[in-house]
Amino acid sequence: MTRWFRQPPPRGVLLTLLAAGLAACFVIEQFGLVDDYVRFVLITLGINIILCVSLNLVNGWMGEFSVGHAGFMALGAYLSACVSVKWLAWGDPLWMFPLAVIGGGLLAGAVGFLLGLLSFKTRGDYLAIITLAFLMIVKSGLENIPYVGGARGFLGIGNQTTLLSTAIWTVLTLWAIRNLVYSRFGRGIVAVREDEIAANAMGVDTRKAKLAAFVVSSFFGGVAGALFAHQLQFINPSVFDLVKSTEILVMVYLGGVGSLAGSILGATAFTFLSQALQPLGTWRMVILPLLLVLLMIFRPRGIMGMREFSWFVPRREFPAKEEKK
Amino acid sequence: MDYFAQQAINAIQLGSIYALIALGYSMVYGVLVMINFAHGDVFMVSSFFCFLLLLLLPVPFVAALIIVMLATAVLGVALERLAYRPLRNAPRVSAIITALGCGLIIQNTTLSLSPYSQRMPELFVPVTWNFGGVTVSSLQLLIIGVSVGLMIGLDFFIRRTRYGMAMRAIAQDRITVPLMGIPVNTMIALTFAIGAALGGAAGVLYASAYPVISATMGVLIGWKAFVAAVIGGIGSVRGAVLGAYVLGSVEVFTVTVLPSTYRDLVVYALLLVILIFKPYGLLGRPAVQKV
Amino acid sequence: MKPLLEVRDVTMRFGGLLAVSDLSFEVTPGHAHGIIGPNGAGKTTAFNIITGIYAPTAGDVLFRGESLAGQRPSNIARRGIARTFQNIRLFRDLTVLDNVRIASDAHARYALPGAMVQLPAARRAEQETITRCLDLLEKFGLGDAAYERAGDLSYGSQRRLEIARAMALQPALLLLDEPAAGMNSAETLKLVEFLGWLRDHFSVTMLLIEHHMQLVMTFCDRITVLDFGKTIAEGTAAEVRSNPKVIEAYLGPEDGHE
Numbered sequence: 042m043t044r045w046f047r048q049p050p051p052r053g054v055l056l057t058l059l060a061a062g063l064a065a066c067f068v069i070e071q072f073g074l075v076d077d078y079v080r081f082v083l084i085t086l087g088i089n090i091i092l093c094v095s096l097n098l099v100n101g102w103m104g105e106f107s108v109g110h111a112g113f114m115a116l117g118a119y120l121s122a123c124v125s126v127k128w129l130a131w132g133d134p135l136w137m138f139p140l141a142v143i144g145g146g147l148l149a150g151a152v153g154f155l156l157g158l159l160s161f162k163t164r165g166d167y168l169a170i171i172t173l174a175f176l177m178i179v180k181s182g183l184e185n186i187p188y189v190g191g192a193r194g195f196l197g198i199g200n201q202t203t204l205l206s207t208a209i210w211t212v213l214t215l216w217a218i219r220n221l222v223y224s225r226f227g228r229g230i231v232a233v234r235e236d237e238i239a240a241n242a243m244g245v246d247t248r249k250a251k252l253a254a255f256v257v258s259s260f261f262g263g264v265a266g267a268l269f270a271h272q273l274q275f276i277n278p279s280v281f282d283l284v285k286s287t288e289i290l291v292m293v294y295l296g297g298v299g300s301l302a303g304s305i306l307g308a309t310a311f312t313f314l315s316q317a318l319q320p321l322g323t324w325r326m327v328i329l330p331l332l333l334v335l336l337m338i339f340r341p342r343g344i345m346g347m348r349e350f351s352w353f354v355p356r357r358e359f360p361a362k363e364e365k366k
Numbered sequence: 367m368d369y370f371a372q373q374a375i376n377a378i379q380l381g382s383i384y385a386l387i388a389l390g391y392s393m394v395y396g397v398l399v400m401i402n403f404a405h406g407d408v409f410m411v412s413s414f415f416c417f418l419l420l421l422l423l424p425v426p427f428v429a430a431l432i433i434v435m436l437a438t439a440v441l442g443v444a445l446e447r448l449a450y451r452p453l454r455n456a457p458r459v460s461a462i463i464t465a466l467g468c469g470l471i472i473q474n475t476t477l478s479l480s481p482y483s484q485r486m487p488e489l490f491v492p493v494t495w496n497f498g499g500v501t502v503s504s505l506q507l508l509i510i511g512v513s514v515g516l517m518i519g520l521d522f523f524i525r526r527t528r529y530g531m532a533m534r535a536i537a538q539d540r541i542t543v544p545l546m547g548i549p550v551n552t553m554i555a556l557t558f559a560i561g562a563a564l565g566g567a568a569g570v571l572y573a574s575a576y577p578v579i580s581a582t583m584g585v586l587i588g589w590k591a592f593v594a595a596v597i598g599g600i601g602s603v604r605g606a607v608l609g610a611y612v613l614g615s616v617e618v619f620t621v622t623v624l625p626s627t628y629r630d631l632v633v634y635a636l637l638l639v640i641l642i643f644k645p646y647g648l649l650g651r652p653a654v655q656k657v
Numbered sequence: 658m659k660p661l662l663e664v665r666d667v668t669m670r671f672g673g674l675l676a677v678s679d680l681s682f683e684v685t686p687g688h689a690h691g692i693i694g695p696n697g698a699g700k701t702t703a704f705n706i707i708t709g710i711y712a713p714t715a716g717d718v719l720f721r722g723e724s725l726a727g728q729r730p731s732n733i734a735r736r737g738i739a740r741t742f743q744n745i746r747l748f749r750d751l752t753v754l755d756n757v758r759i760a761s762d763a764h765a766r767y768a769l770p771g772a773m774v775q776l777p778a779a780r781r782a783e784q785e786t787i788t789r790c791l792d793l794l795e796k797f798g799l800g801d802a803a804y805e806r807a808g809d810l811s812y813g814s815q816r817r818l819e820i821a822r823a824m825a826l827q828p829a830l831l832l833l834d835e836p837a838a839g840m841n842s843a844e845t846l847k848l849v850e851f852l853g854w855l856r857d858h859f860s861v862t863m864l865l866i867e868h869h870m871q872l873v874m875t876f877c878d879r880i881t882v883l884d885f886g887k888t889i890a891e892g893t894a895a896e897v898r899s900n901p902k903v904i905e906a907y908l909g910p911e912d913g914h915e
Contacts, residue, residue: 100459106459106463159641159642162645163641163645165458166399166400166458166462169401169462170637170641171641174593174634174638175638177634178631178635178638181627181634182631185627185631287466290466322478323474323477323481324474326470326474327471327478329470330467330469330471331471333463333464333466334463334464334468337453337460337461337467338464341457341460
């Protein structure tokens with residue numbers, strides 16, 4: 042992967058910035074410094090970053106094509122809602138809500154594991170069809186479960202997604218996926234994209250790589266779904282349809298495949314663009330796919346495709362100092 | 367027994383419409399190895415073409431069928447020319463995404479222009495016959511007849527004519543075929559035109575049988591036809607027809623034993639099962655990867 | 658000495674095509690073993706069977722006396738069989754260092770959760786891999802190119818990188834599929850020297866497919882000759898050269914030739 046070959050920031054800078062950002066989120070929320078609309082958009086931004094970077098793992102780094110991400114979101118959303126509304130409603134949100142989010146992620150991750158098993162033999166178009174079938178099954182499956190409200194939807198979910206919790210989950214996701222990408226598993230995932238046969242011949246267990254990508258990607262998809270459910274406070278199966286998946290695809294391919302910086306950029310641009318286009322009503326969903334098509338024709342890897350902002354790259358990845366003659 | 371026969375006729379009627387749409391998916395895949403995800407929405411738009419046409423001037427059925435097929439063919443070719451051709455040599459993923467995007471563009475443009483479903487004016491007044499408890503309408507016979515006629519025509523075209531031969535050649539080897547003097551671009555455009563025209567025929571037939579049309583039909587009906595094409599083995603023309611009738615039957619008989627909300631669940635679960643155990647469908651052939 | 662690799666009566670059928678039929682040969686540790694034969698004789702198919710890409714229709718492959726049947730390619734690679742490809746298959750979009758690192762990762766032992774939360778053990782393993790790989794690249798004369806994109810290297814360097822990548826697996830047996838492809842005779846001479854260095858420095862056993870007769874005849878300790886998927890001769894360079902069957906396979910039957 043080519044990256045921006047400036048040096049990483051001086052030690053501690055990134056950590057200080059992060060701490061400051063999280064503190065700012067806390068203060069803003071505690072003292073009500075921004076109005077509800079701005080808060081809503083900021084939380085949406087965080088959720089979108091989680092969705093974008095997690096889907097990027099499969100569609101960007103691994104180079105496969107999944108349209109099922111909204112399905113993982115749905116699993117996370119519904120399971121977390123069950124936890125917070127039905128099973129542990131008596132609990133203090135302080136520990137109960139993170140538990141609900143993790144539970145949502147785990148369910149999504151477990152199902153992602155099964156989908157990963159199917160990716161051993163099928164690739165490309167056929168894997169895309171499998172993820173599509175998965176999405177449709179989740180949606181129509183939920184419509185037929187009266188326990189979670191069926192087609193009418195799941196009502197009365199608490200407003201528990203805060204700015205701070207979203208920020209923490211966003212940072213955690215980015216950090217974990219960065220660590221994954223710059224580990225032997227991440228290189229295995231990228232090797233699958235580059236040349237699966239050569240990867241196998243070089244000792245990469247491509248099955249494990251695929252499973253790792255699917256499980257981690259869907260886990261964080263589920264986490265995003267859980268946050269999403271407790272932001273909207275009302276979910277129904279038709280929210281998690283192909284349109285939702287397409288929105289995430291737009292983010293990934295706008296920002297750039299195989300890039301953390303690209304994921305953040307794509308999610309940010311999409312979030313604000315989508316808010317700006319809100320007055321257009323359904324025409325919004327004409328413009329966004331149009332953008333996706335134009336991107337595919339003119340810049341198929343996105344703005345930051347395969348490039349990385351050097352601050353997100355671990356220090357060890359840079360050439361040692363004395364080599365720079 | 368009467369009940370069973372009645373359901374069988376319904377299944378054949380639904381399967382015929384699916385088959386016409388599924389052929390469009392399968393032909394494009396056969397020639398370009400690309401899933402034209404927008405095809406379901408092309409079918410949906412064609413029923414709106416039919417609606418508009420009948421609103422403007424009440425033409426007889428055959429004229430409506432021909433005009434709508436032509437108009438839809440133009441749409442199909444435009445889609446290929448504007449969106450898919452620039453990507454013909456791009457990574458496969460780009461083509462899939464573009465097709466998906468084009469489908470959403472068509473669907474949401476229609477939705478924005480016509481937010482509510484529309485009631486279709488009647489194309490003709492059907493006559494119904496009763497055979498010992500089984501009702502058959504002339505409309506059902508017409509739908510089945512037109513579909514089967516078009517399918518036989520297509521099969522003949524692909525197997526017996528020069529154009530059909532050229533199409534099959536492109537599917538085999540897109541690099542050498544131009545060297546043989548076959549105009550690849552024209553042939554691909556022709557494939558899209560025929561696929562879309564068949565989708566257009568399906569649009570007219572569907573709108574006559576179920577006269578309430580809406581922008582979500584592409585998702586509800588078009589996607590099912592896609593599932594049929596995959597079940598039959600996408601890329602195989604006969605597979606598409608087989609898959610369509612299998613799917614039509616499964617759907618009709620699911621509703622007789624389960625609540626109708628289970629229809630999609632059963633259809634997509636069937637798709638998943640087929641892909642797991644017979645990854646290339648009932649009549650499809652796997653692509654061989656060279657080392 | 659016990660053979661390192663034994664190919665026993667291997668047959669490979671693709672539909673109606675018999676690509677390899679009853680192929681048997683042994684590779685002695687420390688040897689450079691050549692496989693030669695006309696185009697389509699089944700040489701690359703034999704490589705793909707040994708490395709687990711194809712499962713043979715019949716027969717067995719033994720490595721260090723153990724059967725490789727049913728093993729996935731990645732497992733066979735980890736057990737100590739590395740290879741290069743006829744038409745270079747590098748990870749072109751990755752850096753030279755990452756190419757080598759991916760192979761070297763086969764020996765890293767940390768787990769996925771540990772990697773995701775950056776446990777010290779995982780960090781240490783990463784650092785060690787980098788050091789080892791930079792070292793290896795230095796030996797192959799690619800140290801300066803470590804941070805360049807593999808696809809940007811010259812053809813010769815790409816060939817060398819592919820061998821370096823294979824060696825990062827620390828294999829006991831190295832399979833080279835036409836290492837001299839696309840080289841002129843001066844370059845081939847250099848390659849022979851390089852392969853000699855490789856063998857001595859890493860004490861690795863080699864099995865190589867080659868069309869370039871001079872290279873095979875001067876470099877290989879033992880040669881297997883294939884034609885139409887069958888072994889038609891085996892022995893030292895001198896033995897093979899004088900075998901009438903080999904002459905026939907290469908020059909055609911005597912009455913058809915002047």
